[in-house]
Amino acid sequence: MAREARRRPGAGRTAARSRGRGRGQENEGIMSVLARAVREVEASVQRGSVKPSVRTKFHVIALLVRDERASVKADDSHSEAYRAEQLKRLDGIATILAKVAVRDAGLLALLADDAPVSAEARELQREMLVAAGRTPPAEEAPVAAPVSTDTAPKRQVVPQAVVSRQLANPFLAPDYGAVVTRPAHTEPRPRRLVNWELMEPLLRSFETATDGAAASMALPGPATVRTPAGLELMPHQARLVAAAEDGHRTFLLADEPGLGKTAQALLAAQAADAYPLLVVVPNVVKTNWAREAQLWTPDHPATVIHGDGDTIDGFADIIVVNYELLDRHIGWLGGLGFRGMVVDEAHFIKNKKSQRSQHVLQLSAQIQARAPRPLLMALTGTPLINDIDDFLAIWQFLGWIDERKPRPELMASLEETGLTPIDPGFSAAARASVIDLGIVRRRKTEVAADIPARRVADLPVELDDAAGRSIRAAERELAGRLVSRYHAALEARGGSLGDGVDAELVRRVAGAELADKTTKTGENVFSMIRRIGQAKAGLAADYAAQLVRSVGKVVFFAKHIDVMDAAEAIFAERGLRYASIRGEQTNRKRQQNIDAFVNDPDVAVAVCSLTAAGVGINLQVASNLVLAELSWSAAEQTQAIDRVHRIGQAEPVTAWRIIAAQTIDTRIAELIDGKAGLAARALDGSDEEMSSAADLQLEALVTLLTDALTATR
Structure with missing residues (x-):
């Protein structure tokens, strides 16, 4: 009887759950299941083991927390105090999810309301509901294609060229379930530093252990780099490319502006065969990146994402996107299979709470999880001695640290010093360990012999707003007016369009346009240049x-x-x-x-x-x-x-x-x-050069008219 009495309470709870009675008991069941699952996910992420099964469990927990929160708020059969307690427990689980997502940026996307739910996630969701004593919802009938609704994210796009690239792949979607095997020396077993707080000493070392030494890793001698005809690397540029050829794969390239960081990054990617390559840049320089890629690596086509990406080349080796467009394209960029990523003006991601920083870290995490030894480069001209805290996000992008501690390669280097943060030589050794991971910083004065005393560097920018479209329309109108004048003059003297472009007549028409001050419609070349300057x-x-x-x-x-x-x-x-x-x-x-x-x-x-x-x-x-x-x-x-x-x-x-x-x-x-x-x-300058302004204006119109006539033939 005593044994039977001891069993009776548990048996009663089970029976109550099976009959669907006892709302409070049901909540206790789901809370226990969620709490146990979220602790398992947290432990896996802390161990650095984020397998697909862990990601699926993370996603299911998020889904169940969201559903349970809505259910508790809508349930008026219990007291306010009871519902407040349940919401508090759910908030605790949600907080753990958020902390875990910060540690692994690849999990952030799974917290979105519109994150796609896999078949594995739906099955696990049913299992967890059954374990909690709940009746799983009936399975939904499969649909042929996603249906767009008003609640769907309006800024997420997949350009048609990307779809074409995916369809052209004869293989199924890649299986990223296999963990990328790292060299044994990069995954040391924790030893003396396992319980030490290391992030603050690492940062402090860049302020207290400099001794005037440059924050720049040792680089090999200049490599013989294959460059297009007419282009030649400066010695300091060739040395960084040589490091990439030797197998180095992470760089914080902090050379001063004017020392050719763009060319170094492009040629390092070529040396590392890091294609496809993703390049994230400020809007003002993205056109210049495509231009430089065409100059330095012409065998690897580059494409620039504008707007919804309708004009991109889906099969390009180099994809250039500005920070502001990442939110619109983050979905397909994350699944394209990049083997390298370059972030220009990397101090833009210093605030890890900003959306662009989270997108950059998410893409980097996906690349590191899927590609063996990818090339990761952060470019910035900002001196490292300023606001060293700003560089935590860059170090995380490069895979040197995670949210709280050094990653295996940096930890191995710190362990090899044989020192702890309380030892006198730790700061200097720690600083050297970080620098050796790939910090490269050269100033103009240090490589003055490599570069001209003065140079003009063209920076093309894309006028892709309304003003830009208006300017291009006005230019087409001006070209059309010149063509009409040319045709009229040609007809007046009895010439034929089939005779080819008459260079002398072109110059006469261009000169007449310059001299004509009575144009009532359209714009002349002077007003157009002014408008371009304003834009x-x-x-x-x-x-x-x-x-x-x-x-x-x-x-x-x-x-x-x-x-x-x-x-x-x-x-x-x-x-x-x-x-x-x-x-x-x-x-x-x-x-x-x-x-x-x-x-x-x-x-x-x-x-x-x-x-x-x-x-x-x-x-x-x-x-x-x-x-x-x-x-x-x-x-x-x-x-x-x-x-x-x-x-x-x-x-x-x-x-x-x-x-x-x-x-x-x-x-x-x-x-x-x-x-x-x-x-x-x-x-x-000279008097002769100063007097050539009118000639330059004439030549600009001659070129415009010649191009227009050639295009219409």
Whole structure:
């Protein structure tokens, strides 16, 4: 009887559950099942073992917590206190899920309401409900295709070109269930440092253990790198590519702007055969990345994602996307099978709570889980000694650390030092361990022998907004007007279109367009160039602001006052102090602003009129300048550059020339280079060059008309 009495309470609870009575008992069952499951998931993630089965269980817990929360809130058969207690317990489980997701970015996507539920997840959900004493819902009938609803995410897209790439693959979707095998030495068994807090000592080591030594890993000698004809790597660039050839796969490349980080990253990817390669960049430089890829690695086609990706090449080896579009494309990017990832201006991800940081970390985690030894590169010109906490997200992107501790490779290196954080030499050894994982930092002054004393670097930008579309439409209208004039002149003299393009007549028509001041419809070439300058103003100012963070003081040149105004508004919005140097200022005011830029370390930018500030002033406190607008004279640009490149300048000078891609801006830049060349720019201008502005205007129209006539033949 005693034995039977001891069994009776448990038997009663089971019977009650089976009869569907006792709501409180049911909740206790589901809570116990969820609590046990979430602890199992947490333990697996802490061990670094995130297998597909763990991901499935994580997803099912999230689904059940969501459903149970809604059920408890809707249930008015229990007291407020009871429901508050249940919601509190559910919040505890949800908190553990959130912490686990932060530790493994690949789990973040499973917390989304729209995350697809696999067949395995549905089966596990049924099993957990049965274990909790619940009746599983009836299985839903399969549907032929997903149905779009108003609650579906509107920004998630899959470009048709990507679908074509997936369909062209003769294999099934890859099975990522197999754990990537790492070299044995990268997975040491925890020893003396297992219970130490290591993140803070690692950060502190970059502040206290420098001893003036450069934060840069030892690199091999320059490699003989295969480059396209006419291009040659500088020695410091070739050394990083040599490291990639030798098998190094993670780099925090922190060279100063102007030292060719883009080319180094592209050629390192080629050396590592890290294709397909994902490149995440700020919007202002994504067109330039495609251009540089075409120059340095022409055998590996690159494509740029704009908007919904309708124009991308789904079969390209290099896919370039800006941070702002990641949320729209994160789904298909995560499943494309990248073997390498480059993040430009990597300090953009310093805030790990931001959406773009979470997307970057999620993609990196997926690549590391699926590709054996992928190439991961973070590019930034920001000095490592500033805001070292900002680099935690970069280290996590590179796979050096997780949310709380060093990853196996870094831990192995720290263990090999034989030291703990309380030992005197730990900071220096820890700093060296991090640097050896792949930090590379060179300054212009350190590699001055490698680079020209002055150079002009073109930075093409895409005007893909309404202003850009309007400018391209106006350019087509101008070209059409020129073609009509050409046809009329040809007909008047009895010529034939079948005779080919008459170069002399083209020049006469272009000259007549320049001389015609009576055009009532459409735009002339001068108003169009001004509009292009206005459209580029924000992008040019944005790039100048990025340079300020990387290199300090920057000179910003523009031709028109409205472009200067727009740039100054952006600098003020970014909290950057600037000095304005304009033609309408008195000599005294002008000199005050020059002195402020030269002498006040807090004045970061000199915003200069290309004509008013192009002569007679010394701004050599800076070594980087931005040319926001093109001049009609090579000499005028040279004079502006020479405000920085002067006797006494200790660093090589880089002029970043902002060019609107797919517009007449590109043609004008090519004409300037064709007439003057980089070598001629060093002559500081001459009367002959200054008088060539009209010729340049004429040549721009000749090129526009010739291209239009050739396209219509």
